[in-house]
Amino acid sequence: MAAASPVPLAIPLPGADLLYWPDPDPGEDEQRLFARLRDGIGWRQESITLFGKTHLQPRLICWMGDPGCRYRYSGTLWDPQPWHPLVAALRDRIEALSGARFNSVLLNLYRDGRDGMGFHADDEPELGPRPVIASLSLGAERVMHFRHRHDRGAPTFRLPLAGGSLLLMRGDTQANWKHAIPKRGRPTGPRINLTFRRIRQA
Numbered sequence: 507m508a509a510a511s512p513v514p515l516a517i518p519l520p521g522a523d524l525l526y527w528p529d530p531d532p533g534e535d536e537q538r539l540f541a542r543l544r545d546g547i548g549w550r551q552e553s554i555t556l557f558g559k560t561h562l563q564p565r566l567i568c569w570m571g572d573p574g575c576r577y578r579y580s581g582t583l584w585d586p587q588p589w590h591p592l593v594a595a596l597r598d599r600i601e602a603l604s605g606a607r608f609n610s611v612l613l614n615l616y617r618d619g620r621d622g623m624g625f626h627a628d629d630e631p632e633l634g635p636r637p638v639i640a641s642l643s644l645g646a647e648r649v650m651h652f653r654h655r656h657d658r659g660a661p662t663f664r665l666p667l668a669g670g671s672l673l674l675m676r677g678d679t680q681a682n683w684k685h686a687i688p689k690r691g692r693p694t695g696p697r698i699n700l701t702f703r704r705i706r707q708a
């Protein structure tokens with residue numbers, strides 16, 4: 507994989523460990539890949555309860571992975587969808603590129619700029635300490651914001667995630683930083699993001 511850019515960029519964010527491949531070559535044309543995932547995945551819009559009020563999440567998602575890789579969300583344990591062959595092929599390529607192993611993936615579809623994801627860290631106990639998360643972005647570019655969890659004075663760090671790019675988050679990234687995909691006002695096309703993870707199974 508990645509004949510186009512075998513060497514990732516190290517993103518200089520103190521207390522984080524971020525590697526970024528602008529163009530890791532997902533094995534097929536990005537627009538075609540985007541369309542196949544948009545049309546071939548069983549997307550669902552879930553609700554979330556915040557401060558006692560239930561809202562629809564501002565994005566569509568699909569949880570996919572090995573049998574038994576359950577995912578806790580909003581108090582519910584979700585069983586994974588079986589691997590879509592296209593997603594399994596992407597996983598294999600990203601494993602080869604990153605040297606990490608993944609048994610599950612959260613797919614997010616941001617339909618336009620009104621969809622987003624609030625600040626959070628991917629630090630669920632089932633991911634274990636210092637998790638490795640590989641995040642592949644397709645379609646419209648969106649900006650990931652990083653906010654320090656302990657140092658309130660640290661400025662927000664903004665990392666544009668180009669269509670076709672891969673971001674690897676490792677080490678203490680989740681322990682020290684929260685990340686978000688803010689909504690945005692200007693016209694924005696759809697984007698699909700796949701975050702590959704390794705769940706520690708009971």
Ligand SMILES: O=C(O)CCC(=O)C(=O)O
Nearest residue numbers: 612614628641687699701
């Ligand atoms: O869409 C993105 O780039 C981020 C997704 C994310 O943070 C997550 O799924 O945990």
Ligand SMILES: [Fe+2]
Nearest residue numbers: 626627628685
């Ligand atoms: Fe995340």
